[in-house]
Amino acid sequence: MPLLNESVREAARRSVLCWLATVDGDGQPNVSPKEIWAIADDAHVVVAHIASPVSALNIGQQPLVCLSFVDVFVQKGFKLKGAAHEVCADEPDFARWATPLLAMVGQRFVIRSVLVIRVNSVTPILAPSYRFYPEETIEALQADAAMRAYGVQPRT
Ligand SMILES: Cc1cc2nc3c(=O)[nH]c(=O)nc-3n(C[C@H](O)[C@H](O)[C@H](O)COP(=O)(O)O)c2cc1C
Numbered sequence: 180m181p182l183l184n185e186s187v188r189e190a191a192r193r194s195v196l197c198w199l200a201t202v203d204g205d206g207q208p209n210v211s212p213k214e215i216w217a218i219a220d221d222a223h224v225v226v227a228h229i230a231s232p233v234s235a236l237n238i239g240q241q242p243l244v245c246l247s248f249v250d251v252f253v254q255k256g257f258k259l260k261g262a263a264h265e266v267c268a269d270e271p272d273f274a275r276w277a278t279p280l281l282a283m284v285g286q287r288f289v290i291r292s293v294l295v296i297r298v299n300s301v302t303p304i305l306a307p308s309y310r311f312y313p314e315e316t317i318e319a320l321q322a323d324a325a326m327r328a329y330g331v332q333p334r335t
Pocket of ligand 1: 213
């Protein structure tokens with residue numbers, strides 16, 4: 180079974196946004212949201228560096244990263260850990276990694292580099308209600324409650 184299996188891919192599609200945590204050479208953590216990201220294959224996630232100077236700098240100093248994402252309505256997602264490296268636009272590998280990201284940005288943004296994460300651990304993230312109130316917590320009801328909390332109307 181690949182690490183980045185279909186259930187991780189489906190959750191990634193539904194999550195839209197991810198959060199990328201990095202650390203600098205002194206161990207100072209940094210976390211920031213990324214919308215242009217994709218699961219590239221069974222073991223790699225790619226993130227577009229469009230405006231992420233600190234993430235890119237940190238990865239150059241310390242490759243260990245954590246990337247998490249949740250479907251904010253269903254309130255489930257995944258936490259991925261791994262080692263990252265930066266692939267700049269003038270490197271031969273750039274096209275290989277950037278392809279899914281370029282499809283997302285079109286002409287709107289310039290991708291300065293791709294942050295390529297080789298994932299070595301995948302852990303589910305669940306809202307506590309799923310664990311502590313399993314009899315009464317189902318995805319549809321969680322989504323209804325979250326929509327009310329965010330003031331969002333369901334699609335008709
Ligand atoms: C909703 C949202 C989505 C974003 N998506 C991206 C993205 O895909 N790539 C990127 O480089 N910056 C993105 N940003 C901007 C960075 O998160 C922002 O510039 C941040 O300060 C960069 O921090 P860093 O240098 O610590 O990575 C996004 C910001 C928001 C609010």
